[in-house]
């Protein structure tokens with residue numbers, strides 16, 4: 411019998427998770443790797459045998475640059491230019507996201523670059539119409 | 550996979566429009582998208598000594614249908630190109646479109662299905678249909694261009710959460726390159742200036758390029774005696790994703806390109822010298838495009854390896870290289886991954902003039918995505934067009950002195966499909 415119970419799709423579930431401060435992914439029962447953000451299939455081995463998991467939000471910020479103003483997407487016009495970074499999550503996945511805790515100026519970004527990789531913590535950034543993933547670094 | 554073509558396949562004709570703006574640029578001003586495409590197709594068919602009725606199939610490429618508004622392109626363009634009643638398909642691989650089309654044509658020919666295939670690509674990234682007019686066009690805003698273009702990028706999680714091309718394709722790659730190779734931001738900036746200066750030099754020698762003004766002349770027009778002063782001015786060349794600046798990027802364009810692909814034995818005695826399509830490789834990836842090291846892109850490496858294996862070449866055989874250079878630093882990284890440039894030395898090579906048409910590592914002699922300009926689905930065909938001209942010795946003032954026997958063309962179809970094709974002299 412097909413399960414006909416209404417369910418939340420992976421994409422809606424991810425953003426609903428963000429609204430509640432949760433960072434939802436899937437983990438593969440076949441190879442043990444994480445896929446983040448979540449789909450219905452392991453991005454590493456192609457297995458469909460996956461289950462939902464929540465990530466810690468602990469990360470290392472590897473590099474940080476900034477976007478342009480006005481932003482390419484109207485959702486981000488209010489905060490542009492914003493800092494955008496390349497991170498490695500504690501659980502393994504590589505992620506790019508908005509970075510909080512540093513200004514989008516060449517001077518601040520150069521000082522950050524010279525510090526090398528720094529710890530970062532995921533948080534939810536509430537835009538007008540959507541909660542989005544961001545990471546905060548401390549000085 | 551066997552990764553072999555069972556029959557020798559050649560490019561027997563190439564064509565390409567002027568790149569620019571259908572509302573402004575003299576050679577194409579006032580053209581419809583149908584006429585723009587037909588001009589490139591006519592040049593390619595004339596070059597091959599054929600008409601549209603001589604081909605078996607037509608692969609019609611167009612990525613951003615929002616601005617072109619000609620889906621079902623094969624039939625809508627058929628009476629403009631003389632190709633009624635042919636087999637055909639409208640397809641896209643974004644900015645790799647036309648070269649993926651060349652690969653599909655080679656497969657169809659080597660499989661014994663078709664003898665001759667016409668591949669063309671058309672795109673308008675500067676102008677769009679005005680209202681419901683059949684012929685009037687209007688400019689596209691910067692934000693609209695990226696909203697439409699970025700529809701090819703992860704729409705579940707990437708674009709909705711702040712992705713933009715400037716950070717991911719430029720700034721983060723630049724920082725990865727500097728840290729990996731111990732290059733200062735100052736040296737990086739100087740190197741990027743030289744890459745831009747070289748591409749603009751090439752554009753200045755190409756009557757089909759979007760920008761035909763040398764960087765030095767552009768700087769002088771605004772009173773800068775030293776072009777590096779112009780480069781560093783916030784007004785003229787702002788950071789779009791620190792440490793990457795505006796002039797290290799793509800410029801948008803309206804344009805079209807075309808090529809005729811056929812069996813090698815059928816091209817003998819044709820109108821122009823055919824060039825062999827020796828091999829190709831294609832590999833795609835969703836975001837993120839790279840792991841911890843922003844300078845190494847796994848899907849590109851796979852496409853490169855597949856193409857070189859099919860063609861039976863190594864990097865040492867390459868006489869001319871184009872790598873996708875919407876982002877100049879990404880294009881340098883790809884050239885290093887290919888092995889055409891030494892790892893970490895790409896910007897030094899630019900400063901030494903080695904990437905110029907008359908240098909020992911010539912690259913992107915048409916001007917690349919910055920100077921030649923970028924019309925997404927049409928651009929890969931312009932890269933192939935340039936390589937064919939160079940291999941025939943027909944590139945005029947920008948001709949590479951040692952006519953290349955092997956050319957390699959790499960393109961990134963947003964976002965991302967790494968595509969590599971290898972061309973060889975017969």
Ligand SMILES: [Zn+2]
Pocket residue numbers: 438439440441442443452453454455456457
């Ligand atoms: Zn797996």
